[in-house]
Amino acid sequence: MEENVVDKFLCQYPDHPSLLQAQQPFTHILSDARAAHQPCSSVEFSAVQASAPAPYRSSYIDAPAAAAAPSVAQGNNTEDPAPAFSLNVMAMATDTVEPSSSLSAESSSSCCMDVVSMAFFKGMEEASKFLPGDGVPAGGGRGQKKRLDGDDEAEAGAGRSSKQMAADGEESEEAAAREMLDQLMLNGCEPSAADMQELRAAVEMEKTPRGSSRGTSAAGQAVDLHTMLIRCAEAVAADDRRGVADLLERIRRHSSPAGDGTQRLAHYFALGLEARLAGTGSWLYRSIMVRRGTLADYLRACQLHMTACCFLPVVFLFSSDAICSAVAGRKKLHIVCYGLGHGIQWPDVLRRLGHRDGGPPEVRLTGIDSPLPGFRPAQLIEETGRRLNDSARRFGVPFRFRGIAAKSEDVLAGDLDIDPDEVLVVASTFHFRSLMDEGVAGRSTNPMDTVLKTIREMRPAVFIHAIVNASYSAAFFLTRFREVLYRFTALFDMLDTVLPREDGRRLVLERDVLAQCAANIIACEGADRVQRPRSYKQWQARSRRAGLRQLPLDRGVVQMLRDKVRKEYHRCFEISEDQQWLLPGWKGRVLYALSTWTAGDDDLA
Incomplete structure (x- = not known):
């Protein structure tokens, strides 16, 4: 179509009847306007x-x-x-x-x-809204360089100052986090007696009474939040939206992120149930990750957790004793670490090796961790490697570091440069809880079996396996929900017993760690569900089927850990044993499990 078709039409047909008829009303209007x-x-x-x-x-x-x-x-x-x-x-x-x-x-x-x-x-x-202020010429717009007067300069300076202050605040926060992490790695993860005593005193002085497993309404009536959560999960599974809405309204009425342990658990579980019903589980999980606090807040929460709870100190002591026993009398050590993270457990190992009789061995550490999103997938691994190098230099240990940013199932034995002259130690601290099993996301290979067979092919002197003992990797939602409810009930009860309720570090721990984990387990399915822990009995069967052989527990180490927990931590923490697994728990419920393995004696397939 031509753009000037209207003009051509008017030139060819100046007195067309249709045009004259259409112009007649406008002609009257124009004539009236000129007359008036x-x-x-x-x-x-x-x-x-x-x-x-x-x-x-x-x-x-x-x-x-x-x-x-x-x-x-x-x-x-x-x-x-x-x-x-x-x-x-x-x-x-x-x-x-x-x-x-x-x-x-x-x-x-x-x-x-x-x-x-x-x-x-x-x-x-209308134009006055766009004109410059007093003292600026009206024509000083286009073609002239804009100049700021005293007030504008002050305002612009204030804006630059606020931006600079914000940038300086972020840099100072990051610097504080790096300094805190360096101190944590150099001084060790062992909590001091003064910190533990101060924390106990804060818990005892807290005026808020400790709650039971039941919530309490405003009228003083007991409310069984556990039963309400299970009924709500059943309604979600049946797609009973009206029933879910009624139960969620009642749960929210009696729950709070600042209440007792049961009320906090109900608050976060209600969020997961609502997101599952709405189909926004992945969004909720990612939003919690985005809203997470700074690294400094996370490290403070970790320090608080290690001070009040025995689980991480027990895992780190168990691992360091197993490594020192394996490298006794040898000069070279190679550690393959699945799930490197911030590497806060390895400075203690380097410290013990640096004080070993006969001098420290040559240590080579290969850190494997999932790649980060963005343009620097190995940024966390590189920063951890630099800190570990500084720690080894301080303790006088010959040290080499190599980082691999990849999924655990994508790393093969041939990628690790294994030297037969080195004592090989493989360690995983809760990292395998995200491994998918058969029938997930249509994968032709099984990530869990792939990793276990890779470890067997490495033929390590010792494979140190620390797991989250839970069975909420089931495919059925209700079975998984009941299991995660029982486990998280024990976790929130533990935190409510050993930590003050008003402590901001506890809120960070519950919101950024426990709530994120619960949201992923409850509201996500398929490949979006990354939390897939298994019980120690399931791991034992799968490890044996992959060709690994379990090693017996060291009786001296077990007794040392039991004495430490009994003397330094709350009386409800327990250390038990079963089938050569060390089982830390709370009030009779096993929450974690540790064991050591090596390659089987049979020939490799």
Whole structure:
């Protein structure tokens, strides 16, 4: 289609009947407008200008322009019909402009009908919003360099100062986090007696009474939140939206992220159930990860957890004793660590090796961890490697580090440069809880079996396996929900017993760690569900099937850990044994499990 087809039509058919019929109403309107238009005199124009609002009377309206406006308007109205359209629009826009009391009704009416005058004032009102402030020439816009006066410079300086302060605050927070992590790695993860005593005193002095497994309503009536959560999960499984809405409303009424342990658990579980019903589980999980606090907050929460709970100290002591026993009398050690993270457990190992009789061995550590999103997938591994190098230098241990940013199942034995002259130790601290099993996401290979067979092919002197003891990797939602509810009940009860409720570090721990884990287990399915822990009995069967052989527990190490837990931690922490597994737990419920393995004696397939 041609763009000027209308112009060609008008030139070829100037007196077409259809055109004449369409033009007739507009012709009457234009003729009426020309007849009614009477330009204002200079006195009337001055009166209208004086009665205009303040923006109209600004210094940008000069006398020559105001005097010339009526004549220009008159010329335009006789030659060009376009201002007639402006007349209708501007008349409606100027209905609210109150005429000056000094003008008569007749003169006000005639002046208000002046299209160009009122259009001029209305335009000046709109244009004044974009004009520079006082003291800047009206023409100082296009083609001139904008200069700031004293106030603008002060405002711009304040904006730059606030941005600089925000940047400096982020840098200082990051520097504080790095310093805290360095101190944590160099000084070890062992909590001090003073910190533990201070924490116990804070718990005992807390005035809020400890709650039981039941919540309490405002009227003092007992509410069984566990039963309500199970009923809500059953309604979610049945897609009973009305029932879910009613139960969630009741659960929210009696739950709170700042209440007792059961109320906090119910609050976070309700979020997961609601997200599952709405199909927004992945969004909830990612949003919790995005809203997580700073690294410094996370490290403070970890320090608090290690001070009040025995689980991480027990795991680190168990691992370091197993490594030192395996490398006794040898000069070279190679550690393959699945799930390197921040590497806070390895400085203690380096410290013990540095004080070994006969001198420290040569240590080579290969850290494997999942790649980070973005352009630097190995950033966390590289930073951890630098800190470990500094720790080894401080303890006088010959040390080499290599980082691999990849999934555990994608790393093969041939990728690790295994040297037969080195004592090989493989360690995993809770990292395999995210391994998928058969029938997940349509994978042709099983990640769990692949990793175990890779470890067998390495033929390590010892494989140290620390797991989260849970069975909520089941495919059925209700079975998984009941299992995670029982486990998290023990975790929240433990935190409510050994930590003050008002401690901000506890809130960070519950929100950024426990709530994130619960949301993923409850609200996500398929490949989006990354939390897949198994019980120690399931791991034992799968490890044996992969060709690994379990090693017996060291009786001296077991007794040492039991004595430590009994003397330094709350009496409800327990250390038990079963089938050569060391089982830390709380009030009879096994929460974690540790064991050592090596390659089987049979030939490799």
